[in-house]
Amino acid sequence: MPPLAGTAEAGGSLADFIWFRTGGPAEWLVRPADTADLARFLAALDPAVPVLPVGVGSNLIVRDGGVPGVVVRLPKAFARVVAEPGNRVRAGGAAMGITVASAARDAGIAGMEFLRGIPGTVGGAVRMNAGAYGRDASNILVEATLVLRDGSVERWEAEKLGYTYRHSDVPAGAVVVEALFQGTPGDPKEIGAEMDRIAAEREASQPLRSRTGGSTFKNPHGHKAWQLIDEAGCRGLRRGDAQVSEKHTNFLLNLDKASSADIEALGEEVRAKVKAKSGVELEWEIQRVGVSA
Numbered sequence: 001m002p003p004l005a006g007t008a009e010a011g012g013s014l015a016d017f018i019w020f021r022t023g024g025p026a027e028w029l030v031r032p033a034d035t036a037d038l039a040r041f042l043a044a045l046d047p048a049v050p051v052l053p054v055g056v057g058s059n060l061i062v063r064d065g066g067v068p069g070v071v072v073r074l075p076k077a078f079a080r081v082v083a084e085p086g087n088r089v090r091a092g093g094a095a096m097g098i099t100v101a102s103a104a105r106d107a108g109i110a111g112m113e114f115l116r117g118i119p120g121t122v123g124g125a126v127r128m129n130a131g132a133y134g135r136d137a138s139n140i141l142v143e144a145t146l147v148l149r150d151g152s153v154e155r156w157e158a159e160k161l162g163y164t165y166r167h168s169d170v171p172a173g174a175v176v177v178e179a180l181f182q183g184t185p186g187d188p189k190e191i192g193a194e195m196d197r198i199a200a201e202r203e204a205s206q207p208l209r210s211r212t213g214g215s216t217f218k219n220p221h222g223h224k225a226w227q228l229i230d231e232a233g234c235r236g237l238r239r240g241d242a243q244v245s246e247k248h249t250n251f252l253l254n255l256d257k258a259s260s261a262d263i264e265a266l267g268e269e270v271r272a273k274v275k276a277k278s279g280v281e282l283e284w285e286i287q288r289v290g291v292s293a
C-alpha cells in the first residue's frame with residue numbers, strides 16, 4: 001500500500017457498519033485524513049487495484065467473499081456542512097442527508113427537506129442520484145468535487161454528472177469528497193415541519209429499526225416496485241433469515257443470521273416472481289459488490 005496519513009486496515013470489516021450487517025471484509029479498508037491525502041494515495045496506488053467508495057452502506061449488499069482491492073471510507077473530517085450565501089449548502093462527502101437538511105433548515109434554506117428521508121451520505125447520494133418524496137440529488141446539486149481513480153481532483157458541475165433516475169456518470173473508482181447544493185429562501189419553521197412530516201411518514205411506512213438496505217428495486221416506469229412485489233405474493237417471503245418486509249415490500253431484511261447470499265438470492269426470487277406475474281423486470285437499486293464466498 002502507498003503511504004497514507006490516514007489509516008489502511010488489511011481485512012477491514014464492512015459488516016460492522018453496512019446496514020444489513022452481513023458480508024465479507026475489504027481486502028484493504030482505507031480512511032484518508034483529507035482530500036490531499038486521498039489524492040496522493042490513489043495517484044500512487046497500482047492502477048490495476050480496484051477502488052470502491054463506501055459511505056454507511058445503507059443501500060449496499062457486500063457479498064460474503066468480501067471486496068477485493070481498496071474500499072475507501074471517508075472519516076468524520078469529510079462530514080463538515082456549512083450554509084453559504086445565495087441559499088447554498090456545502091457538504092463533505094461523509095455528511096449524512098439529515099445533517100444537510102438540518103443545516104439548510106437552520107439557515108432558512110428550503111428545497112433540501114427530502115434529504116431528511118435519505119439515510120445515506122452525501123457522497124452516496126451524489127453518486128446514485130438518491131431521491132425521496134418527489135425530489136432527488138439532481139434537483140439541488142450545483143457541483144461536486146471528485147478525487148478520480150488516478151488521484152486527480154476535479155470539480156464537476158451537475159450537468160457533467162449525466163443524471164438519470166438513480167444513476168450518475170461518476171466514474172468507477174472515483175470518490176465524491178464534497179458537494180454544493182442550491183436551495184431557495186424559506187421559513188425555518190415551515191422547513192422543519194416538512195422535515196418532521198417526512199420523518200413521520202418514513203417511520204410509519206418503512207422498517208427503519210431493522211437490518212435492511214433501503215429500497216431494493218428501482219420503480220419501473222409507470223409502476224411502484226412495492227406494489228408489483230405485493231401483487232406477486234412476495235410480502236413476508238423468506239429465504240433463511242432473509243425476508244421481504246411485511247411493512248414495506250420493497251425492503252429486504254436480515255432477521256438475524258442471514259448471509260448476503262441469502263439476501264441476494266431472495267431478491268432474485270422476488271424479481272422472478274414479479275416477472276412471472278406482471279411481465280415487468282425489476283432492476284436492482286441496491287448496489288451489490290464483492291465476490292461470493
